[in-house]
Amino acid sequence: MGDRAIEIGAVRIENGEVTESFQELMNPGFPISGFIADYTGITNDMLVDAPSCNDVMSRFADFIGDSNLLAHNASFDKRFLDAELNNISRQYYGKFSCSLLVARRIYQEAPNHKLGTLIKFKNIPSNGDFHRALYDSEMTAKLWLAMLDDISDQYDIPTVSFSLIQKLSKTPKKSVHRLLEKSGLS
Template identity: 35%
Template sequence: MPPIAVIDFETTGMAPAQGSRATEVAIVLIEGERVVDRFSSLMKTGAWIPPFITQLTGITNAMVAAAPPADEVMREAARFVGNAPMVAHNAAFDSKFWQSELHHAGLEATQPHAARPFACTVLLSRRVYPDAPSHKLGNLIDHLGLPRAGRAHRALADAEMAAALLARLQHDLGQRFGLGWPGHALLMQLQRCPRPAVERLLRQHALAVAPAG
């Protein structure tokens, strides 16, 4: 089965449109339930990190000042992802920083996956685990009994946990609906599906992929 790239950014703020920049990126490649590779790096953009962000992430201005330049990191990150489909927890956030940092690095035109759609484990978890008390990453990890990967709000730990959540989602969907191993295309369909129609969508998909006879 083809790998999926699960990505997480730590940043100086909430939105590139407001001037926020990335401070750290991590990508975990998974094939089914198995992690096959990892990439992570702090990145130097020249942007100032506010104290409340340092308190949240532990990432300081001194740490990013000593980090590789952001354009070098993004070149490596783009090579690492390659053609793998992408996933993030709260993908509306991470996908914007992915596109923005590729743009800042002058890579947007050379990277056809700059605007590639992301599957979102927040949206998916709301459909697969509607009774979870919270759909924040750490709370879902605890709710499902998955191991914590390290300090929250550091990119590699969050990407590891998002990858574990994705694999659990795919496993549970496959078991519940007889889907085999749900691929990225089905996950994209599912996250756009209204909640009342989720079961119908998945049962229709299971029938479509069932062997004839």
């Protein structure tokens, strides 16, 4: 018995605004540990009547289609996404980016790059209810939009493309300024 997702949440961003959201609890088919319950606030009682992972993931796959996806610490989320989609014989064909990797490059002076710390660092209003899927998605979206604005303003890039962000996330920290300077209008 391997790890399974117990909740999935996402928001859709269009033209700099959150336009739609998706959130569901999922019954993994076995009890979750006390550690996970404490970490997420999700209890076994909450999951007992939740739909199966397969049912929820089918709806989620329809929701995301082939849209580009963003997550904070994306490699963790992508492993779960790929495994759950594989369980229902579906695949994701869009592109994935990681706000954690981007933040490490553009906010090098931040105390650390945990989502909650970055939200405080950027003075983004928050109630601190982290580790729930939809809330984390909403906060990641706000951080993402702040990062895009900061890059756009600092480097005179009118529209910061998803492909530029993907390239930025793989760029060594010492080369970030050069990459963004070359991408800007100046």
